[in-house]
Amino acid sequence: MAGGWARDGAVSEQIEASISDELARMQAQKQPVGESLTHCAECEEPIPEKRRLARPGVKLCLDCQQERDGAFKARGGVNRRGSKDSQLK
Ligand SMILES: [Zn+2]
Numbered sequence: 001m002a003g004g005w006a007r008d009g010a011v012s013e014q015i016e017a018s019i020s021d022e023l024a025r026m027q028a029q030k031q032p033v034g035e036s037l038t039h040c041a042e043c044e045e046p047i048p049e050k051r052r053l054a055r056p057g058v059k060l061c062l063d064c065q066q067e068r069d070g071a072f073k074a075r076g077g078v079n080r081r082g083s084k085d086s087q088l089k
Contacts, residue, residue, distance in 0.1 A: 025068075040064055 036052035039045065040061035047061050060068070 034057055036056060036058045037047060038052070040047055040063075041059040042064040043061060045061045045063070047058060051062065052058055058065075
C-alpha cells in the first residue's frame, strides 16, 4: 500500500480493518464453493439455470447478490472519505 496517509495510526488502523474485511468479502464471493444451488441461500428463491451455469458455485439469487454488491460499494465509499481526510493534514 502506497500513501502518505498511513501516518495517522488510528486512521490507518481503521482503513486496514476495512480493507481486510473487504478482501474477506471478495474472497468469499470469488471462491469456488462447489456446486451451484438451485435455490438462493438467503431468500430461497429459485436461481435460474442460466445464472447457475454462468456463475459456477452460485449461492444467491440476483437480488441477494446485488444487495451484497451494494453493501460492498458503500463500505468502499467510507474508505475513500477516510483517506482524503488524512491527506489534508
Ligand atoms: Zn435471494
